[in-house]
Amino acid sequence: MTVLDHRxxxxxxxxxxxxxxxxxxxxxxxxxxxxxxxxGTPELEKYDPALLRELYRRLVVGRRYNQQATxxxxxxxxxxxxxxxxxxxxxxxxxLALGEQDWLFPSYRDTLAxxxxxxxxxxxxxxxxxxxxxxxxxxxxxxAPLCTPLATQxxxxxxxxxxxxLGGDPVVALALLGDGGTSEGDFHEALNFxxxxxxxxxxxxxxxxxxxxxxxxxxxxxPTLAHKAVGYGxxxxxxxxxxxxxxxxxxxxxxERARTGGGPTLVEALxxxxxxxxxxxxxxxxxxxxxxxxxxxxxxxxxxxxxxRRIGLLDDALVQESAEEAEALxxxxxxxxxxxxxxxxxxxxxxxxxxxxxxxxxxxAQLSAELAAEAEVQHP
Amino acid sequence: MAQALNSALRDALRADPAVHVLGEDVGxxxxxxxxxxxxxxxxxxxRCLDTPLAEAGILGTAIGMAMYGLRPVVEMQFDAFAYPALxxxxxxxxxxxxxxxxRLPLPITVRIPYGGGIGGVEHHxxxxxxxxxxxxxxxxxxxxxxxxxxxxxxxxIASDDPVVFLEPKRLYWGKAEFDxxxxxxxxxxxxxxxxxxxxxxxxxGPSLPVxxxxxEAAKAEGWDLAVLDLRTxxxxxxxxxxxxxxxLGRAVVVHEATGFGGTGAEIAARVTERCFHHLxxxxxxVTGFDIPYPPPMLExxxxxxxxxxxxxxxxxxxxx
Ligand SMILES: Cc1ncc(C[n+]2csc(CCOP(=O)(O)OP(=O)(O)O)c2C)c(N)n1
Numbered sequence: 144m145t146v147l148d149h150r151x152x153x154x155x156x157x158x159x160x161x162x163x164x165x166x167x168x169x170x171x172x173x174x175x176x177x178x179x180x181x182x183g184t185p186e187l188e189k190y191d192p193a194l195l196r197e198l199y200r201r202l203v204v205g206r207r208y209n210q211q212a213t214x215x216x217x218x219x220x221x222x223x224x225x226x227x228x229x230x231x232x233x234x235x236x237x238x239l240a241l242g243e244q245d246w247l248f249p250s251y252r253d254t255l256a257x258x259x260x261x262x263x264x265x266x267x268x269x270x271x272x273x274x275x276x277x278x279x280x281x282x283x284x285x286x287a288p289l290c291t292p293l294a295t296q297x298x299x300x301x302x303x304x305x306x307x308x309l310g311g312d313p314v315v316a317l318a319l320l321g322d323g324g325t326s327e328g329d330f331h332e333a334l335n336f337x338x339x340x341x342x343x344x345x346x347x348x349x350x351x352x353x354x355x356x357x358x359x360x361x362x363x364x365x366p367t368l369a370h371k372a373v374g375y376g377x378x379x380x381x382x383x384x385x386x387x388x389x390x391x392x393x394x395x396x397x398x399e400r401a402r403t404g405g406g407p408t409l410v411e412a413l414x415x416x417x418x419x420x421x422x423x424x425x426x427x428x429x430x431x432x433x434x435x436x437x438x439x440x441x442x443x444x445x446x447x448x449x450x451x452r453r454i455g456l457l458d459d460a461l462v463q464e465s466a467e468e469a470e471a472l473x474x475x476x477x478x479x480x481x482x483x484x485x486x487x488x489x490x491x492x493x494x495x496x497x498x499x500x501x502x503x504x505x506x507x508a509q510l511s512a513e514l515a516a517e518a519e520v521q522h523p
Numbered sequence: 524m525a526q527a528l529n530s531a532l533r534d535a536l537r538a539d540p541a542v543h544v545l546g547e548d549v550g551x552x553x554x555x556x557x558x559x560x561x562x563x564x565x566x567x568x569x570r571c572l573d574t575p576l577a578e579a580g581i582l583g584t585a586i587g588m589a590m591y592g593l594r595p596v597v598e599m600q601f602d603a604f605a606y607p608a609l610x611x612x613x614x615x616x617x618x619x620x621x622x623x624x625x626r627l628p629l630p631i632t633v634r635i636p637y638g639g640g641i642g643g644v645e646h647h648x649x650x651x652x653x654x655x656x657x658x659x660x661x662x663x664x665x666x667x668x669x670x671x672x673x674x675x676x677x678x679x680i681a682s683d684d685p686v687v688f689l690e691p692k693r694l695y696w697g698k699a700e701f702d703x704x705x706x707x708x709x710x711x712x713x714x715x716x717x718x719x720x721x722x723x724x725x726x727x728g729p730s731l732p733v734x735x736x737x738x739e740a741a742k743a744e745g746w747d748l749a750v751l752d753l754r755t756x757x758x759x760x761x762x763x764x765x766x767x768x769x770x771l772g773r774a775v776v777v778h779e780a781t782g783f784g785g786t787g788a789e790i791a792a793r794v795t796e797r798c799f800h801h802l803x804x805x806x807x808x809v810t811g812f813d814i815p816y817p818p819p820m821l822e823x824x825x826x827x828x829x830x831x832x833x834x835x836x837x838x839x840x841x842x843x
Contacts, residue, residue, distance in 0.1 A: 222819050270644055270818070274821070276645050291646045292607075292646055293576060323575075326575035327576060327578075354548075354576050357550075362575050363575070429552055486820055486821060491821055492812070492814065495814050503813060510824060
């Protein structure tokens with residue numbers, strides 16, 4: 144056998160010379176033609192009632208959290224808030240699909256997923272309030288910092304998942320992305336690395352229709368974003384992103400697949416951003432109200448309420464409990480944010496390096512002297 | 524200033540069919556800062572194109588367009604979001620003329636809103652001019668006045684070399700009358716914005732208004748400060764800078780980017796090399812601290828303000 148023969152010994156008859164056989168039939172990798180749905184189908188009754196009630200409760204609290212945070216931006220109490228209103232099902236399910244040992248890699252719109260993961264709701268807002276870059280301890284809940292540069296967290300998720308697997312730990316990483324983020328090179332490199340390394344990682348794209356002003360049609364010509372998985376040799380799944388149990392089950396399946404050595408999955412959740420991109424954005428410039436109104440009808444909280452009631456899983460007690468919890472959280476947010484934050488300017492020099500450089504020590508001394516002089520002027 | 528930049532783009536598109544604008548959200552939205560407002564409506568989506576969200580793709584595509592004879596004007600949405608495109612910028616945009624012995628010049632303008640002071644969260648306030656100025660092959664231009672915003676952008680688009688056009692985003696909302704037909708100093712020329720007799724503040728972009736304010740405040744201390752606006756970092760106007768420094772003997776360089784390895788270091792070194800015997804004091808720098816750009820609630824401690832500038836002026840060894 145020559146070297147060439149050896150190289151091509153897997154070639155199938157009729158295949159182009161030099162090409163090797165495809166690793167697998169792409170057909171099983173193709174996403175379903177229509178998104179997975181659970182609400183409104185007989186499937187719903189097979190779900191664990193406790194899980195469904197938990198999803199409902201978290202949706203209600205999450206909706207209130209989004210509303211209160213948006214109000215705080217209007218009052219100048221938060222620097223910026225990219226609301227996930229309308230996308231709560233994705234956020235809540237993302238957190239619930241993970242085990243405690245797993246890692247979440249959120250993007251800037253995913254504060255609610257972070258909160259649902261167990262991060263203190265006020266600490267999760269520190270970045271957006273403007274007093275520190277990441278308020279929470281990433282290690283405490285295995286939640287990476289909210290990531291602002293698009294798609295750059297995706298390769299991190301792959302690396303962490305790969306490292307965990309090398310260490311023999313059954314850890315899965317879940318990276319959250321937007322539809323726009325799927326155009327960035329980092330997204331594609333992450334998918335490819337994950338596939339080649341067979342890393343236990345799941346990518347969840349929340350396709351909310353727009354990347355700021357740019358609609359999906361101007362973002363991608365693929366039939367669905369889930370199709371992007373196929374070229375990398377990993378499965379793509381399509382799910383109704385406003386159907387909380389559906390997102391939860393598709394993600395849980397992908398997480399389990401990853402955990403048991405089955406490799407990465409790309410999940411596309413079809414959802415909608417009913418608010419503007421952030422409080423600084425004017426959405427009327429690029430979309431009309433009829434579109435928004437239609438999506439408001441397909442609201443994740445409404446859908447859940449309607450269908451759980453129908454099968455007798457939602458009672459007034461749960462509605463009231465959830466509403467009270469939501470109001471208590473909103474009140475806590477108001478109380479905390481209406482007081483001015485206590486800030487220490489000297490914190491600017493902490494944590495630039497493990498050991499500050501001599502230059503930083505000098506600059507810290509300079510700022511400290513300036514602050515002392517200022518205090519002297521104010522309270523002589 | 525935003526309006527002047529918008530007019531410059533519109534007039535450039537009207538004047539030359541080779542000019543094309545591309546970037547994220549530059550179409551219906553008119554850009555997140557509205558600099559491209561109305562351009563798609565007037566010139567169509569081929570001339571002002573909403574691209575997929577991929578900075579390397581945007582700039583890489585612009586390179587190909589320029590190779591085919593177009594004059595792309597690229598918008599990067601925020602300073603730090605230009606970083607995915609740095610590979611294209613450093614390895615190709617900056618070097619293509621040189622790599623091809625002059626056969627493939629790339630007349631690309633890369634517009635980047637930069638700097639802080641607008642309360643932006645992480646990655647929205649970087650002043651990254653030093654990366655660009657230390658990359659040979661790029662012009663680096665940064666206007667500080669409304670008239671310059673118009674004039675320098677027109678000149679950048681007309682330039683046969685690639686230009687990194689840094690827009691001080693906190694000056695976007697600054698207003699002043701300007702006449703598009705009025706002549707402005709070309710790329711590569713520094714302009715004295717305020718004459719003085721005691722010392723000169725050398726600055727550019729977002730720090731110009733701060734320096735003018737400091738010069739005003741300095742009168743109370745008995746100092747009459749000149750303020751020099753560099754306008755263009757590459758090419759650097761050694762001639763004007765040295766003329767002013769030699770005549771006054773004292774200089775402070777002011778910018779908001781970090782100081783270590785920053786543009787101010789280059790300026791201070793050049794001035795010292797060329798004007799040593801005329802200097803009555805070392806050239807001092809007033810810059811941001813050497814830290815990652817802080818969260819918005821603390822940014823005012825980082826950005827050089829009037830007091831820090833005046834402190835530096837006070838250290839200019841007046842008795843010597
Ligand atoms: C690398 C990079 N480029 C540009 C931006 C500016 N930016 C912030 S959000 C956004 C749109 C993102 O859209 P998408 O990924 O669909 O997420 P969504 O906001 O809809 O959740 C853009 C362009 C950024 N954050 N990072």
